[in-house]
Amino acid sequence: MHWIVDAMNVIGSRPDGWWRDRRAAIERLVSDLDRWAALRDDVVTAVLERPPQPPLASSVVEIAFAPAAAPNSADDEIVRLVTTHDDAGEVVVVTSDSELVQRVRQAGATTHPAKTFRQMLD
Template sequence: MRWIIDAMNVIGARPDGWWKDRHAAMVALVTKLEGWAADGHRVTVVLERRPSPPIHSTLIEIAHAPAAAPNSADDEIVRLLHADSAPDAITVVTSDRVLAERVHATGARVYPASRFRDLLDGSVG
C-alpha cells in the first residue's frame, strides 16, 4: 500500500508549537516518516511549498505544490492520485473534509491525520 501524507495537516494535528518554526516541523515529520517507512511503507509526503532550505530523504518521496496558494497541497495530492494507475491502493492521511471528499472520489482511502500522528509518535500500536 502507498501512503500520501498531507504534511501540514499532520503537523497541525497537535498544538506543539510547530508554528514557531514551520521548517523544523517539516523536517521532524520527514524524520518520523522515514522511521515508519523503514518498516516497508511506501510514503509520499506533500508539502504546501518547496522547503527552503531543501529537505531530502532516501526513504520517502517528498513532493510539494508547484506554488504556495490556498489548497495547493490538496490539489497536488489529488493530482498524484489521478496520475496513479491504482488510486484504490493508496491511503491519504488528512483530516481536511473537502480534501477527503476529493480523495474518496478517486477511489483512494482516507486516514485521519490526528490518528496518524499518534501512530508516528508511538501512541497507537
Template sequence: MSENPELILMRWLIDAMNVIGSRPDGWWRDREGATRKLVDQVSAWAGDEPVTVVLDTGPDDLLGTVGSVTVVRAPRRGRNAADDEIVRLVETDPDALVVTSDAELVSRVRALGAAVEGAGTFRRRLESPP
C-alpha cells in the same frame, strides 16, 4: 510500518501541514523545524512502504527521495496548493491512502477511490513503538 496487511502495498500520500497542524504543540513558531521533524518521523516509520509527503512550502534540502520516502512541494503556492497536488497524485494512483483530516480533501480523494486516514491517527501511528 503498517500493521494492517491490506495497507502494505498502498502508497501513502501525506498532507504534511495537515498532520503538523493536527496538534497544538507550537509548530507555528518553527514551521521548518516541524516539517523536518515530520519527515524524519515518517522516514523512521516507513520501512519499505512507498510514502509521498506533500509540502505547501518547505526547505529545498528535504525535497527528493530517500529510501521509500519521497518529499515533494506543491508546484504552485496558495490556498489548496498541496491539496490539489495530492488530488493529482491520487488521479495517477487511486489505490493510495491519503493522510489528512481536511474534510474537503477527504471528499475529493474518496471520490477518486483513495482510502483516508486521519492526521491524528497517523501521528499516533508514527509515535507508537514498533
C-alpha cells in the same frame, strides 16, 4: 500501499508550538516518516505547499510539493497524485481536511485521519 501525507495537516494535528518554527516541524515529520516507512514495504509521499528551502533529503520518503504555493495547492497536488496513480485503490491519503477527504475518496483512494496517523508515528 502508497501513503500520501498531507504534511501540514498532520503537523497541525498536534498543537505543540509547531508554528513557531515551521521548518523544524517539517523536518521532525519527515524524520518520523522516514523511521515509520523504513519498517514497512509501502511508498510514502509527504506533500507540502512549497518546496522547503534549503531542500529536505530523505532516503525513504518522497517529498512532493505543489507547483505554485496558493491556498489549497497542496490539496490539489494530493488529488493530482491520486488521480495519476496506476491504482488509486492502493492509495491512502492521510488528512483530516474534510473537503480533501471527499475529493480523494471520489478519485478512488482511502483516507486515514491525521491525528491517529500522528499517534502511529509516535
